[in-house]
Amino acid sequence: MADSEEGFGLPTTPADSEAKELQAEAKQDTQLGATSKSPTSPQAAFTQQGMEGIKVFLHERELWLKFHEVGTEMIITKAGRRMFPSYKVKVTGLNPKTKYILLMDIVPADDHRYKFADNKWSVTGKAEPAMPGRLYVHPDSPATGAHWMRQLVSFQKLKLTNNHLDPFGHVSTGGGRRAPRSVLHPRVASPTTIMAMSPIPTSIVLAGITQLKIENNPFAKGFRGSDDMELHRMSRMQSKEYPVVPRSTVRQKVSSNHSPFSGETRVLSASSNLGSQYQCENGVSSTSQDLLPPANPYPISQEHNQIYHCTKRKDEECSTAEHPYKKPYMETSPAEEDPFYRSSYPQQQGLNTSYRTESAQRQACMYASSAPPTDPVPSLEDISCNTWPSVPSYSSCTVSAMQPMDRLPYQHFSAHFTSGPLMPRLGSVGNHTSPQIGDTHSMFQHQTSVSHQPIVRQCGPQTSIQSPPSSLQPAEFLYSHGVPRTLSPHQYHSVHGVGMVPEWSENS
DNA sequence: TCTCTCACCTT
DNA sequence: GAAGGTGAGAG
Numbered sequence: 055m056a057d058s059e060e061g062f063g064l065p066t067t068p069a070d071s072e073a074k075e076l077q078a079e080a081k082q083d084t085q086l087g088a089t090s091k092s093p094t095s096p097q098a099a100f101t102q103q104g105m106e107g108i109k110v111f112l113h114e115r116e117l118w119l120k121f122h123e124v125g126t127e128m129i130i131t132k133a134g135r136r137m138f139p140s141y142k143v144k145v146t147g148l149n150p151k152t153k154y155i156l157l158m159d160i161v162p163a164d165d166h167r168y169k170f171a172d173n174k175w176s177v178t179g180k181a182e183p184a185m186p187g188r189l190y191v192h193p194d195s196p197a198t199g200a201h202w203m204r205q206l207v208s209f210q211k212l213k214l215t216n217n218h219l220d221p222f223g224h225v226s227t228g229g230g231r232r233a234p235r236s237v238l239h240p241r242v243a244s245p246t247t248i249m250a251m252s253p254i255p256t257s258i259v260l261a262g263i264t265q266l267k268i269e270n271n272p273f274a275k276g277f278r279g280s281d282d283m284e285l286h287r288m289s290r291m292q293s294k295e296y297p298v299v300p301r302s303t304v305r306q307k308v309s310s311n312h313s314p315f316s317g318e319t320r321v322l323s324a325s326s327n328l329g330s331q332y333q334c335e336n337g338v339s340s341t342s343q344d345l346l347p348p349a350n351p352y353p354i355s356q357e358h359n360q361i362y363h364c365t366k367r368k369d370e371e372c373s374t375a376e377h378p379y380k381k382p383y384m385e386t387s388p389a390e391e392d393p394f395y396r397s398s399y400p401q402q403q404g405l406n407t408s409y410r411t412e413s414a415q416r417q418a419c420m421y422a423s424s425a426p427p428t429d430p431v432p433s434l435e436d437i438s439c440n441t442w443p444s445v446p447s448y449s450s451c452t453v454s455a456m457q458p459m460d461r462l463p464y465q466h467f468s469a470h471f472t473s474g475p476l477m478p479r480l481g482s483v484g485n486h487t488s489p490q491i492g493d494t495h496s497m498f499q500h501q502t503s504v505s506h507q508p509i510v511r512q513c514g515p516q517t518s519i520q521s522p523p524s525s526l527q528p529a530e531f532l533y534s535h536g537v538p539r540t541l542s543p544h545q546y547h548s549v550h551g552v553g554m555v556p557e558w559s560e561n562s
Numbered sequence: 563t564c565t566c567t568c569a570c571c572t573t
Numbered sequence: 574g575a576a577g578g579t580g581a582g583a584g
Contacts, residue, residue, distance in 0.1 A: 129580075132565090136578070264580070273578040276570030 107147030113206050114139055117270060124262035134213030138271045141209040148199025156192035156202065158209050 112118060117139045128135065141158065148154060166177045190212050194201065268277040 138579090268580075271579070272572050274570090274580065275572070277580055278571095 109146045111144040111146070113142035113144060120266055121263065124266060127263055128214070128267075130214045130216045132215055132217040134215040134217075136210065136213055138267055141212065142206045143209075144206050145202045148203055150198060150200035150203070152199050153196040154199055154202055155195040156197075156207060157189045157195075158192070158212065159189040160214070 121139060128137065145156075166179070190209065192207060192209065193211075194207075268274045
């Protein structure tokens with residue numbers, strides 16, 4: 055897939071010329087953040103600190119959209135699995151000389167528990183109390199604004215796990231059978247999408263997702279392949295009870311009328327809906343997408359969702375229809391399509407060279423809140439924008455500017471995220487005056503959070519992450535908002551994670 | 563329901 | 574060549 059992400063609500067009100075230039079460069083990226091403009095808003099102080107121009111663009115927006123349309127979900131293991139599509143963003147509007155910490159965490163999208171039955175996800179009860187969350191600190195942190203803006207910021211190595219005891223600091227999304235009780239919420243930008251977690255057997259249940267991943271994830275390339283390979287593989291895996299049937303022959307695109315996922319029709323909005331922005335009272339602008347009401351966390355009525363990826367056990371109900379996504383996304387691998395990232399990252403120099411190695415990245419810091427949020431359901435209005443619907447989103451990112459970087463106000467972990475019904479989000483650590491930060495001086499000058507939203511579903515040891523309901527247009531992947539620097543760590547979570555339980559695992 | 567293992571692939 | 578990621582089946 056080409057690295058084309060234009061036409062998705064690009065910034066229209068850059069804070070300064072530099073931001074404009076960067077925006078121009080990011081023209082193919084998805085806008086994730088908006089600008090805080092109102093001087094009378096709660097974000098006024100933030101604005102004064104120069105956070106108003108910070109924007110975050112989601113990379114590979116089209117791919118995210120594809121997954122969003124189908125209903126993203128992923129299998130999470132105890133060993134930890136990377137998210138796919140990987141979370142990459144382009145940040146603009148930072149002060150080139152100021153140091154920032156880039157964080158990401160995962161929060162529940164809602165407080166429900168889900169089960170997959172009758173070919174659909176349905177609420178089975180209320181989610182259990184949220185667990186303390188973790189924040190994944192980008193291994194390059196802290197780094198100057200120039201550094202962050204120089205190239206894409208990739209969270210590709212972030213792993214999700216359902217093992218809350220994970221010693222590597224993977225992001226826990228919870229696990230066990232209870233799974234999808236929540237939708238995760240990306241928090242860097244306006245949450246326009248939802249990430250819900252669902253308990254899924256041991257494989258992805260939503261049709262289309264598997265194929266999408268196979269076609270796009272280079273590591274799953276082994277599942278692509280010719281008919282010969284299909285036959286070979288099927289032959290290898292065939293059981294005594296089932297005949298060898300090429301996978302290509304067991305996929306079916308079912309008509310709407312017969313889809314087991316029949317339900318409300320999700321209509322991906324036109325670009326007009328994606329690009330328009332609204333000004334929040336707090337000064338944070340958001341897109342019209344933000345105004346959309348929360349939708350069914352697991353709408354599976356889209357056309358794409360009606361595509362069955364059958365297994366041998368299902369071939370009786372399948373035909374030979376080919377997956378519509380197969381071709382479009384087979385052209386290039388994510389790595390191939392990302393020349394910007396590939397070319398620029400290796401050239402990084404300066405402050406953070408020590409973070410460049412693989413081992414260093416694995417040592418990316420993980421931080422957990424000391425106490426779980428009182429409200430498992432993030433109220434976005436409480437965060438920064440009252441037009442921000444309390445809709446779970448998938449991931450969020452926060453940019454924190456800081457001066458000294460002695461210690462972060464969170465419990466430290468070594469590397470990955472463990473799973474729980476969480477939503478990844480990039481969160482900022484800055485703007486705290488908490489004693490935990492170290493001294494009487496605020497470590498951070500300002501902070502901006504950015505988020506976009508895929509849905510994460512979770513199931514037992516193997517959890518699935520699901521994409522946001524289509525009614526929540528992923529179109530608006532740009533957003534940013536500030537947080538008063540006077541917040542304590544606890545307050546921070548109130549702001550960024552109200553209800554977001556970045557982590558709680560429930561392994562059985 | 564969950565863990566292990568597999569073949570195949572990328573890094 | 575080693576390490577690691579992937580979806581899926583077996584148990």
